[in-house]
Amino acid sequence: MTECQFDSVSELLNFLAVDLEHTVDNRYGRFATRFILVDTFEEYSVLLNWLRNHCDKVLNLADFCSGDDVFPMLGSVLEALNAMEIDATACIVGVSEFMRLLPTKEVDKFFSKLVERETAKNRRIYLPLFRGRELLSQLLEGYDRVVYKETPDVLSVKVFNNQLKDIELTVAPFAQRNVQSGVKLLNGVRELFALCSNQGNVQRSTRFWLKTKFAEIVKEGASSHYTVQVYKSAWDFLSDKLKLVAEKNLGTDEQWTWLAENVEEDDDFDRLASRLLNRKKYSGEVINHFWRGTVKNGTGPERWLSWLWAKLSEPQGSYLRMALDMGDDINQFEENVALAIFDANELTFDLIKERKKLLLDLGSPNLPKLFWEKYNKLEKPESKLAVLTDFTDKEKCEVVRNVGELLKIKPSGESWIRILEITYPTLFNYLTGFLLDDEFANKYFENYRKSRIMDCVSEEHAHLLQEWNQEKLWLYDTRHSVLEKVDKQSEEIIWIDALGLEWLGVIVGSIDSNDYSVECKIVRAELPTVTMRNNEWKDENEFVRYDLDENAHDTKYVFPESFVKALDIIEDKVNKKLREELHNSQALILTSDHGLSRFAAISNDKVPTPDGYEAQRGGRYASLPKGASKSRISKLEQYSDVIGNGDELIQLRYRNFTGSAVHGGEIHGGASPEEVLVPVMRIVKGALNIKLTVETPEVELDMKGRGVLVISSSASLDAPMLQIMNSPFYGNYEGENKWSFLLEGLRDGEYSGSLYDNRRNLGGVKFVIKKRGAIERSDDFDF
Numbered sequence: 001m002t003e004c005q006f007d008s009v010s011e012l013l014n015f016l017a018v019d020l021e022h023t024v025d026n027r028y029g030r031f032a033t034r035f036i037l038v039d040t041f042e043e044y045s046v047l048l049n050w051l052r053n054h055c056d057k058v059l060n061l062a063d064f065c066s067g068d069d070v071f072p073m074l075g076s077v078l079e080a081l082n083a084m085e086i087d088a089t090a091c092i093v094g095v096s097e098f099m100r101l102l103p104t105k106e107v108d109k110f111f112s113k114l115v116e117r118e119t120a121k122n123r124r125i126y127l128p129l130f131r132g133r134e135l136l137s138q139l140l141e142g143y144d145r146v147v148y149k150e151t152p153d154v155l156s157v158k159v160f161n162n163q164l165k166d167i168e169l170t171v172a173p174f175a176q177r178n179v180q181s182g183v184k185l186l187n188g189v190r191e192l193f194a195l196c197s198n199q200g201n202v203q204r205s206t207r208f209w210l211k212t213k214f215a216e217i218v219k220e221g222a223s224s225h226y227t228v229q230v231y232k233s234a235w236d237f238l239s240d241k242l243k244l245v246a247e248k249n250l251g252t253d254e255q256w257t258w259l260a261e262n263v264e265e266d267d268d269f270d271r272l273a274s275r276l277l278n279r280k281k282y283s284g285e286v287i288n289h290f291w292r293g294t295v296k297n298g299t300g301p302e303r304w305l306s307w308l309w310a311k312l313s314e315p316q317g318s319y320l321r322m323a324l325d326m327g328d329d330i331n332q333f334e335e336n337v338a339l340a341i342f343d344a345n346e347l348t349f350d351l352i353k354e355r356k357k358l359l360l361d362l363g364s365p366n367l368p369k370l371f372w373e374k375y376n377k378l379e380k381p382e383s384k385l386a387v388l389t390d391f392t393d394k395e396k397c398e399v400v401r402n403v404g405e406l407l408k409i410k411p412s413g414e415s416w417i418r419i420l421e422i423t424y425p426t427l428f429n430y431l432t433g434f435l436l437d438d439e440f441a442n443k444y445f446e447n448y449r450k451s452r453i454m455d456c457v458s459e460e461h462a463h464l465l466q467e468w469n470q471e472k473l474w475l476y477d478t479r480h481s482v483l484e485k486v487d488k489q490s491e492e493i494i495w496i497d498a499l500g501l502e503w504l505g506v507i508v509g510s511i512d513s514n515d516y517s518v519e520c521k522i523v524r525a526e527l528p529t530v531t532m533r534n535n536e537w538k539d540e541n542e543f544v545r546y547d548l549d550e551n552a553h554d555t556k557y558v559f560p561e562s563f564v565k566a567l568d569i570i571e572d573k574v575n576k577k578l579r580e581e582l583h584n585s586q587a588l589i590l591t592s593d594h595g596l597s598r599f600a601a602i603s604n605d606k607v608p609t610p611d612g613y614e615a616q617r618g619g620r621y622a623s624l625p626k627g628a629s630k631s632r633i634s635k636l637e638q639y640s641d642v643i644g645n646g647d648e649l650i651q652l653r654y655r656n657f658t659g660s661a662v663h664g665g666e667i668h669g670g671a672s673p674e675e676v677l678v679p680v681m682r683i684v685k686g687a688l689n690i691k692l693t694v695e696t697p698e699v700e701l702d703m704k705g706r707g708v709l710v711i712s713s714s715a716s717l718d719a720p721m722l723q724i725m726n727s728p729f730y731g732n733y734e735g736e737n738k739w740s741f742l743l744e745g746l747r748d749g750e751y752s753g754s755l756y757d758n759r760r761n762l763g764g765v766k767f768v769i770k771k772r773g774a775i776e777r778s779d780d781f782d783f
Contacts, residue, residue: 001136001137001140001141001146001154002149002153002154003037003153003154003155003156004153004154004155004156005156005157005158006155006156006157006158007157007158008157009038009042009043009046009047009157011157012036012047012155012156012157013046013047013050015155016034016036016050016054016126016155017054019034020054020089020123020124027149027150027151027152027153028152029119030118030119031116031117031118031119031151031152032117032118032119032121032122032123032124032125033114033115033117033125033127033151033152034124034125034126034127034152034155035127035129035136035154035155036126036127036128036129036154036155036156037129037132037133037136037154037155037156037157038128038129038130038156038157039130039131039133039157039159039164039224039225040157040159040164041165043157044128044130047128048093048128048197051091051126051128052091054089055089055090055091055124055126056084056085056088056089056090057080057084057088057089057090057091058090058091058093059077059080059081059090059091059092059093060093060094060193060194060196060197061077061092061093061094061095061097061098061193061196062094062190062191062193062194062196062197064076064077065189065190065193067188067190068187068188068190068191069187069188069189069190069211069212069213069214070188070189070190071098071102071189071214072094072098072193074098074109074110077092077110078110078113081117081121081122081125082121084122086120086121086122086123087123088122088123089122089123089124089125089126090122090124090125090126091125091126091127091128092125092126092127093128093196093197094193094196094197095127095128095129095132096128096129096130096131096132096135096196097130097192097193097196098110098193099129099132099135099136099139100132100135100169100221100226100228101171101189101192101218101219101228102217102218102219103217103219104138104139107139108139108142111139111140114127115140115143115145115146115151116143116145116151130196131167131223131224131225131226132224133156133223133224134223134224135223136154140154164224164225165206165225166206166225166226166227167206167207167208167225167226167227168206168207168208168227168229169192169208169209169210169226169227169228169229170183170207170208170209170210170229170230170231171210171212171215171218171228171229171230171231172209172210172211172212172215172230172231172234172237172260173211173212173213173215173216173231173232173233173234173257174211174234174237174257174260174261175187175209175211175261176209176260176261176262176263176264177261177262178262178264179209180207180264180265181265182205182206182207183205183207183208183209184205184207184208184209185208185209185211186208186209186210186211187211188211188212189210189212189214191210192208192210195208215230215231215232215233216232216233218230233248233253233256234253234256234257234259234260234261235248235251235253235256235260237260237263238256238259238260238263238269241263241267242263242267242268242269242272243268243269244269245312246308246311246312247328249328250308250311250328250330251304251308255301255304255305258301259272259276259301259305262275262276269309269312270282270313273305273308273309276302276305277290277302277305277306277309282309282310282313282314284310284314284318284320286306286309286310287306287307287309287310287320288357288358288361288362289306289361290302290303290305290306291303291306291307291361291362291363292361292362292363304330307324307330307333310324311324311328318351318354319337319340319341319351319354319355319358320337320354320358322340322341322343322344322351323336323337323340323358324336325340326339326340326343333362334362334364335368335370335371337355337358337359337362337364338359338364338367338368338371339368339370339371339374340355341355341386341387342374342387347386349418349419349422349749349750352386352419352422352423353422356389356422356423359389359391360389360391365389365391365392366392367392367395371387375387375398381401381402381403381405381406381409381416382402382406382411382415382416382419384398384402385399385402385403385406385416385419385420385423386419386423388402388423388424389423389424390423390424390425390426390427393561393564396424396427396560396564396567397560397561397564399420399423399424399427400427400453400560400563400564401560403416403420403427403431403453404453404454404455404560407450407453407454407458408454413747414725414726414746414747415747415749417431417432417725417726418725418749418750418751421752425509426506426509426567426568426570426571427453427567428509429505429506429508429509429510430449430453430502430503430505430506430567431449431450431453431505431726432505432723432725432726433445433446433449433502433504433505433726434504434505434507434508434520434761435721435723435728435754435756435761436501436504436520436522437758438522440464440467440472441501441522441673441677443464444461444464444465444468444673445501445502445673445674446726447460447461447464448461448502448673448674449502449505451598451599452502452563452598453563455559455560455563455598457599457654465653465654465672465673466653468652468653468672468673469652470643470652473524473643473652473671473676476522476523476524476677477521477523477524478523478524478525478526479523479524479525479526479534479536479591479678479680480526480536481523482521482523482680483536483589483591483680486589488540490586490587491585491587491588491589491682492542492543492581492585492587492588492589493537493540493542493543493588493589493590493591494542494543494545494577494578494581494588494589494590494591495536495537495542495543495544495545495591495592495593496544496545496548496574496590496591496592497531497544497545497546497548497549497592497593498548498549498552498592498593498594498595498596498666498668499548499574499590499591499592499595499678499679500592500594500595500596500674500675500677500678501522501595501673501674501677501678501679502595502674503548503570503574504520504679504681506567506570506571506575507570507574507575507578507590507681508761510571510575510578510579511578511683513754513761513762513763513764514763515685515686516582516683516684516685516686517683517684517686517760517761518681518682518683518684518760518761519681519682519684519760520679520680520681520682521679521680521681521682522677522678522679523591523677523678523679523680524676524677524678525592525593525594525595525675525676525677525678527621527643527645527648527650527671527676528616528617528620528621528623528645528648528650528669528670528671529593529594529595529620529668529669529670529671529675529676530594530616530617530668530669531549531593531594534593534594535593536593543577543581545573545574545577547569547573548566548569548570548574548596549596551565551566551569552566552596552664552665552666552667552668553663553664553666554664554665555663555664557664557665557666558665559598559665562665578590578683582683582685585685586684586685586686587682587683587684587685588682588683589680589681589682589683590679590680590681590683591678591679591680591681592678592679593678594668594675594676594678595668595674595675595676595677595678596666596667596668596674596675597654597666597667597668597670597672597674597675598665598666599654600618600620600651600653600654600656600667600670600672600675601618601662601664601665601666601667602662602665603654603655603656605654605655605656606619606655606656606657606658607639607655607656607657607658608657608658609622609657609658609659610622610639610649612624612625613649613657614659614660615656615657615658615659615660616660616669617660617667617668617669617670618656618660618661618662618663618667618669619651619656619657619658619659619660619662620650620651620656620657620667620668620669620670620675621648621649621650621651621657621669621670622648622649622657623647623648623649624647624648641653641655643671650669650670650671651670651671651672652670652671652672653672654672656670689714689715690713690714690715690717690762690763691713691714692711692712692713692714692755692762692763692765693711693712693713694709694710694711694765694766694767695710695711695712695738696708696709696710696767697766697767697768698767698768698769698770699743699767699768699769699770700769700770700771701743701746701748701769701770701771705744705745705746706742706743706744707742707743707746707769708740708741708742708743709722709729709740709741709743709767710734710738710739710740710741711731711738711739711741711755711765712736712737712738712739713737713739713762714737715737716737717731717737717739717757717762718757718758719731719757719758720739720755720756720757720762721755721756721757722741722753722754722755722756722765723753723754723755723756724743724746724751724752724753725753727745729741729742729743743769746769747769748768748769748770748771749768749769750766750767750768751766751767751768751769752764752765752766753765
């Protein structure tokens with residue numbers, strides 16, 4: 001390419017004027033096209049003005065764009081040239097931008113029609129090129145006439161580099177919402193070509209952002225102080241601008257575009273995510289917040305960004321990290337949260353707890369089919385227990401089954417109880433119960449609750465049931481004698497039909513000992529234990545809840561589903577009612593008409609109903625019809641477990657009279673402990689104002705597995721007892737309101753317990769047990 005340089009633009013214009021009238025030589029006379037190179041804004045503006053004044057036609061490429069974001073139709077430009085008079089002159093504005101953006105082969109088609117276009121077709125065709133020297137040189141290399149200098153020289157104005165201002169053009173399929181200061185936004189390629197036709201616009205800005213769907217085909221490059229930077233996708237931009245290390249498949253084009261559009265100057269990824277999600281810094285809670293369906297845009301880009309932020313920032317060791325590492329598809333994230341637990345190399349209590357909270361926050365209670373396939377392959381009930389939650393009835397039933405198995409096999413150690421406290425707190429509270437001021441009742445109902453979960457009578461339970469007799473029964477005050485002393489003006493009485501002592505742990509477990517004090521007295525119901533003999537509320541305006549009794553008598557009763565339903569009734573209805581009433585009351589009394597017996601209902605131990613008597617309530621008692629005289633019972637040894645009560649014979653244990661069908665899965669009417677013993681629980685607003693301090697938050701076990709926990713209280717205590725899971729530990733007074741508790745049979749780990757004194761729950765304590773000289777580690781479970 002030969003070049004004819006001029007010292008100034010005015011000298012160039014003089015040459016053009018002369019050339020138009022008298023050609024310099026044959027080359028100029030034969031070929032019509034004049035390539036003119038100009039590098040400064042001012043000179044380009046002057047050149048355009050001269051061409052507009054001297055050309056018959058000015059062809060702006062912007063006018064040949066059929067849409068806002070459509071490249072010029074160059075064929076139409078050639079048609080316009082062909083339609084001109086032979087002696088007419090034309091100027092094509094914007095060719096340098098076409099050359100700059102599109103690959104050479106696209107421009108070649110157009111240039112091949114112009115480079116050797118002869119004056120026989122058009123008198124003159126002017127192509128003013130702004131900073132296009134390198135671009136033009138590359139294009140003309142392939143033309144023999146140019147190589148052999150048979151075409152007119154390229155005309156140019158000398159320029160010194162220090163005269164030039166750098167121009168930056170960024171091309172992308174999106175545009176930032178907050179355009180940086182000094183950057184002019186061009187929406188579509190037509191705006192870029194329109195800009196070229198009025199170079200005064202360029203003088204006011206040297207930085208441009210072109211938003212175009214054609215970014216993928218635009219070429220990148222830098223020449224003559226004009227740089228074109230191309231981002232073929234939003235992800236390319238983020239990778240470059242933010243140094244993003246995320247793989248492209250972590251988001252869709254729409255998601256990456258949304259993120260890129262919101263990038264501001266000086267952003268890095270953390271700063272961008274913090275601003276868009278309104279967070280000071282990353283934490284695992286961010287994904288929980290934006291995943292919930294109740295949050296505005298919960299399923300929108302914010303949810304995706306919270307997941308992406310977690311993918312890039314969540315530290316190793318958390319359960320969330322495990323779930324995130326399972327796959328790169330956001331649509332599989334909820335399933336991964338459910339399944340990651342099966343792949344844990346070391347499953348700690350903290351991971352189990354974190355998983356449950358994560359599942360709850362994500363709002364995905366129903367576990368996927370693959371979860372149950374993996375679950376069914378587990379063999380150990382403890383392993384099964386660790387992967388369950390209490391979010392669905394199916395899981396709750398599985399927890400009950402697994403705990404029942406564990407209670408049967410009696411594994412060494414009680415780590416499974418700590419798992420249960422996490423997975424199903426309501427069942428944990430049921431199993432651990434509430435400490436009663438009665439040695440027999442404590443032992444009996446501890447074992448009865450275990451039998452209920454196993455759905456069979458254990459040896460320990462059966463042995464304690466044999467100890468139960470009339471003498472023990474008559475030692476308890478009647479419920480009526482206790483309730484008649486209650487000041488009903490200041491203390492509201494709430495009745496729960498069929499609420500036996502077995503449920504106290506579930507009720508007390510929902511009461512905050514920091515806000516309320518709880519006392520419970522065991523009383524006996526009237527015999528037989530049927531509602532019509534015990535409905536003391538009939539003459540009082542007192543609240544009664546019947547759900548528990550109705551569930552027990554449901555003809556569709558099935559274990560463990562109906563047992564789980566009973567737990568739900570206590571947790572969701574009874575406890576809710578207590579919270580509502582305690583909000584408005586200073587104190588209230590909770591009691592019941594009678595309890596329920598599962599094992600009397602399913603017992604096969606039958607005895608004939610005495611002559612003249614009629615069996616009632618599934619055979620739990622027998623009564624004489626009205627007006628009938630007592631029959632003489634000749635074989636009293638058959639009825640050794642019977643209590644005579646006027647015209648009624650009441651079964652003391654699990655033997656039933658024949659002749660009356662059982663309806664449902666639980667029963668009442670007899671005098672077994674679970675039927676006849678009921679609570680009178682007094683709940684008072686206001687804590688006991690006793691502050692407990694754990695003086696030894698870390699208890700070190702000796703070689704025999706023994707350690708000492710020291711607790712101090714702000715007030716004197718009589719005989720404190722610490723209940724940890726199902727085990728009681730009794731305190732030894734050390735002086736200055738300090739009590740020591742010798743702990744045995746506990747493994748290393750975190751523990752929580754409740755401290756009792758004189759039947760009062762003083763509150764909870766937490767501590768850690770460590771084996772002396774042991775390396776710190778978390779318990780793991782074998783999958």
